[in-house]
Amino acid sequence: xxxxxxxxxxxxxxxxxxxxxxxxxxxxxxxxxxxxxxxxxxxxxxxxxxxxxxxxxxxxxxxxxxxxxxxxxxxxxxxxxxxxxxxxxxxxxxxxxxxxxxxxxxxxxxxxxxxxxxxxxxxxxxxxxxxxxxxxxxxxxxxxxxxxxxxxxxxxxxxxxxxxxxxxxxxxxxxxxxxxxxxxxxxxxxxxxxxxxxxxxxxxxxxxxxxxxxxxxxxxxxxxxxxxxxxxxxxxxxxxxxxxxxxxxxxxxxxxxxxxxxxxxxxxxxxxxxxxxxxxxxxxxxxxxx
Amino acid sequence: xxxxxxxxxxxxxxxxxxxxxxxxxxxxxxxxxxxxxxxxxxxxxxxxxxxxxxxxxxxxxxxxxxxxxxxxxxxxxxxxxxxxxxxxxxxxxxxxxxxxxxxxxxxxxxxxxxxxxxxxxxxxxxxxxxxxxxxxxxxxxxxxxxxxxxxxxxxxxxxxxxxxxxxxxxxxxxxxxxxxxxxxxxxxxxxxxxxxxxxxxxxxxxxxxxxxxxxxxxxxxxxxxxxxxxxxxxxxxxxxxxxxxxxxxxxxxxxxxxxxxxxxxxxxxxxxxxxxxxxxxxxxxxxxxxxxxxxxxxxxxxxxxxxxxxxxxxxxxxxxxxxxxxxxxxxxx
Numbered sequence: 076x077x078x079x080x081x082x083x084x085x086x087x088x089x090x091x092x093x094x095x096x097x098x099x100x101x102x103x104x105x106x107x108x109x110x111x112x113x114x115x116x117x118x119x120x121x122x123x124x125x126x127x128x129x130x131x132x133x134x135x136x137x138x139x140x141x142x143x144x145x146x147x148x149x150x151x152x153x154x155x156x157x158x159x160x161x162x163x164x165x166x167x168x169x170x171x172x173x174x175x176x177x178x179x180x181x182x183x184x185x186x187x188x189x190x191x192x193x194x195x196x197x198x199x200x201x202x203x204x205x206x207x208x209x210x211x212x213x214x215x216x217x218x219x220x221x222x223x224x225x226x227x228x229x230x231x232x233x234x235x236x237x238x239x240x241x242x243x244x245x246x247x248x249x250x251x252x253x254x255x256x257x258x259x260x261x262x263x264x265x266x267x268x269x270x271x272x273x274x275x276x277x278x279x280x281x282x283x284x285x286x287x288x289x290x291x292x293x294x295x296x297x298x299x300x301x302x303x304x305x306x307x308x309x310x311x312x313x314x315x316x317x318x319x320x321x322x323x324x325x326x327x328x329x330x331x332x333x334x335x336x337x338x339x340x341x342x343x344x345x346x347x348x349x350x351x352x353x354x355x356x357x358x359x360x361x362x363x364x365x
Numbered sequence: 366x367x368x369x370x371x372x373x374x375x376x377x378x379x380x381x382x383x384x385x386x387x388x389x390x391x392x393x394x395x396x397x398x399x400x401x402x403x404x405x406x407x408x409x410x411x412x413x414x415x416x417x418x419x420x421x422x423x424x425x426x427x428x429x430x431x432x433x434x435x436x437x438x439x440x441x442x443x444x445x446x447x448x449x450x451x452x453x454x455x456x457x458x459x460x461x462x463x464x465x466x467x468x469x470x471x472x473x474x475x476x477x478x479x480x481x482x483x484x485x486x487x488x489x490x491x492x493x494x495x496x497x498x499x500x501x502x503x504x505x506x507x508x509x510x511x512x513x514x515x516x517x518x519x520x521x522x523x524x525x526x527x528x529x530x531x532x533x534x535x536x537x538x539x540x541x542x543x544x545x546x547x548x549x550x551x552x553x554x555x556x557x558x559x560x561x562x563x564x565x566x567x568x569x570x571x572x573x574x575x576x577x578x579x580x581x582x583x584x585x586x587x588x589x590x591x592x593x594x595x596x597x598x599x600x601x602x603x604x605x606x607x608x609x610x611x612x613x614x615x616x617x618x619x620x621x622x623x624x625x626x627x628x629x630x631x632x633x634x635x636x637x638x639x640x641x642x643x644x645x646x647x648x649x650x651x652x653x654x655x656x657x658x659x660x661x662x663x664x665x666x667x668x669x670x671x672x673x674x675x676x677x678x679x680x681x682x683x684x685x686x687x688x689x690x691x692x693x694x695x696x697x698x
Binding site: 257259260262263264265266267268269273277278281282284 | 415417436437438442443444446447448450451452453454463464467468511515
């Protein structure tokens with residue numbers, strides 16, 4: 076098949092798709108780069124003069140930038156920790172043969188299919204509302220002061236909501252990995268005198284290393300751009316307590332109408348995401364080789 | 366020490382009884398082979414001894430102490446699995462050292478024992494490789510190494526050679542037999558290959574559907590099989606069974622005669638037509654048709670014999686080597 080003619084025909088036929096995708100990526104990227112160097116505010120109609128690094132300077136020195144970076148890291152790190160550890164735990168439980176395995180597995184994966192705005196609103200109004208929410212009711216009925224989730228622990232609340240969405244994903248990937256573990260290895264370890272914890276630490280965990288890195292990589296990509304959950308629950312507040320980088324860019328460009336500043340933020344986000352990606356790819360590359 | 370005694374041991378999975386109650390005595394230092402067709406319960410029996418399965422009833426004594434409820438790790442037995450079950454992310458050294466590490470043994474003692482096992486098994490050159498970088502035979506040796514460092518009371522082998530190619534299998538068979546002679550430790554070996562059973566065992570346990578059909582030394586089983594199943598299972602090619610008139614002539618329901626106990630020639634009481642002849646050089650196996658006895662009748666002739674397809678051939682069974690069986694397939698003395 077791989078004759079010269081068929082190869083050039085293949086290239087010719089695939090080129091429209093490649094060009095379309097390339098354009099789709101390059102045009103917004105170039106425009107963002109271009110806007111980020113302009114003094115471009117939608118409230119000031121008229122000239123959009125070249126501004127140099129001004130947008131970048133003001134975006135980075137803005138006190139909310141530091142908070143946003145911090146919140147982004149805490150959010151990503153917190154969700155990763157909860158979903159990976161929780162997913163590992165859930166996968167080990169689900170791996171055991173039990174009654175109704177099929178239905179239970181579908182129920183476990185279900186949260187992943189609920190769209191972020193919906194799940195966040197359900198959590199906000201039905202669970203975390205201090206007056207009408209279930210947690211509030213439980214606390215009141217037991218005679219405790221109900222927790223005002225979005226007032227007292229806003230970032231932790233967001234982490235809980237996002238973790239709820241992503242836990243099934245981690246569970247599912249880790250469960251399939253766990254099922255591919257050769258049972259004879261576990262039996263051999265048992266014969267060798269390894270207790271449950273040693274079998275988990277020396278046999279299961281190394282076997283799962285690859286799956287865990289995949290979970291971390293994929294989740295990081297999506298968690299860096301969490302937005303809907305913040306928009307519908309806290310609007311980035313109180314203050315900047317739940318403003319992450321994505322939300323800060325939204326604030327600059329669509330609430331303050333400063334397109335230039337927003338674009339500068341976008342470029343910074345791209346650079347940060349790429350730094351994270353390089354680290355992750357190195358880590359994964361090492362793990363996927365073995 | 367490695368004396369194992371099974372008393373009325375049985376095993377059921379749900380309603381299915383795979384092993385009806387059985388008794389078995391395994392002496393210290395013996396090489397015992399469990400042999401039988403697939404699904405006969407031989408691996409289950411081994412796993413019961415190992416403690417990887419719980420017995421449904423009965424008890425297992427190891428060195429005189431009741432070990433029925435003792436967890437696998439505490440029974441002092443080491444097992445070599447069919448898939449070798451090596452830990453893929455550990456080097457050969459770490460694989461072999463794993464049981465010692467689990468026993469929290471002193472580091473210098475661990476190193477000494479691992480080095481010793483590696484040199485016994487010719488693994489010293491591969492000690493820092495991962496299992497995926499080893500050949501099948503080398504992996505097999507690592508699995509054995511992991512078993513011998515523990516200095517167990519007995520070794521359990523679960524069809525260890527079935528994943529190796531034919532040439533390697535013969536080599537490993539010898540190595541395991543030699544290891545047994547050198548260590549002088551009890552070994553229990555499960556296989557479906559009667560050649561492995563015959564060549565390695567001190568004592569063969571023939572199993573069918575969870576029932577012990579016969580226990581004895583390889584030559585006992587060969588010379589005096591207790592029933593038709595054992596007679597047919599031990600020996601290669603299979604024993605010929607002849608029913609009907611020829612059986613009645615010997616005062617039995619059926620008679621059995623091994624291919625190697627029939628002489629071929631141009632005269633003899635039995636007559637047939639040569640079908641396929643398998644020439645192995647040292648032996649020739651003839652499949653003979655139209656004898657009116659059994660179809661085909663298998664006959665072994667020593668060396669190269671000049672009979673070919675379609676020739677008429679005469680056969681002489683050795684009368685003292687004829688086995689007689691009654692209607693239920695039990696041997697008549």
